[in-house]
Amino acid sequence: MRQRLAFALGYLRNPRHVGAIAPASRALAQAILDEVLRSDARVLIEVGAGTGGITNALMLAKDRHDRFVVFERDPGFARLLNARFPELEVLNRCASLVDQLPLDALAPVTVVSSLPLLSMPKLEVQKCVTAMLSLLAHRPGSRLIQYTYAAPHLRPFANIPYGWRWRRVTSIWANLPPATVWSLEQTPRGTSIVH
Template sequence: MRQRLAFALGYLRNPRHVGAIAPASRALAQAILDEVLRNDARVLIEVGAGTGAITRALVPALERLERFVVIERDPGFARLLSTAFPGLEVLNRCASSVDQLPLHAHDPVTVVSSLPLLSMPKAEVQKCVAAILLLMAHRPGSRLIQYTYAAPHLRPFANIPYGWRWRRVASVWANLPPATVWSLEQTPRGISIVH
């Protein structure tokens, strides 16, 4: 209940950046956890964590991780996340700085993004997407898991680098609004895809 209230207040503070009227449902958070557990990257980075509905579901993945970094630009949400998850690295900053994180070179990362790409200012979307792609570029086996509220066939963003593809992971109807979970990952060798 408190989480919902905090979320609604965050939405009133900044509707374009929050981009949804309710936190992620358990069904959506579970779909994302299932996808995170599909590979063995030992660094997990969540961007745009809001009130932590997905963060909470991802905590069980901690036992197989070396690092779990949470990035949230809203100071009120970031405070809430630091209090709720004292064991995680919560950073109150823009996701466009994700490529500056001090990480071991070449270690694969999984990025989970709740960034509302359709409602955020375009220039900010470009900076955040560029930083995420740069972070993943030299780390084979990295993935971006992004969910959207758009029509299920619409990919989160276009102009992805050669050798990468979007895979639709799940449609989650039990969410307000219904969501589609996508994974941006390297194309398996031998398959060429026209974007």
């Protein structure tokens, strides 16, 4: 209840950056956790964690990772996340800085993004997408898991690097609004690339 109220207030403060009127549902958080568990990456990064609807599910995967870092640009949400998950590294920073995070070279990462790419200012979307792609590009085995509120056939963004593809994971109709989960991952050798 506290999270729902905090989320609604966050939405009123900044509707374009929050992008939804309710935090992620349990069904959406579970679908994302299931996807995270498919990977062996040792670093988990969540960008745009809001009030922690997905973070809470990802805590079940924390022990499988050496590091779990959260980026959240809204100071109120970042404070709430710090209080709710004191054992987490919560950074009150824009996701466009995600590629500046000091990490072992080549260490595969899983990035989970709740960034509302459809409603955020275009320039900010461009900077965040560039930073996420530059983080993943030189780290074989890395993935970006992104959910969107767009029609289920619409990929989160175009112009992905050569050798990568979007895979549609699932649509969660019971979420408010309904959401589709996508995974950006390297194309298996010999498979054609779908942009």
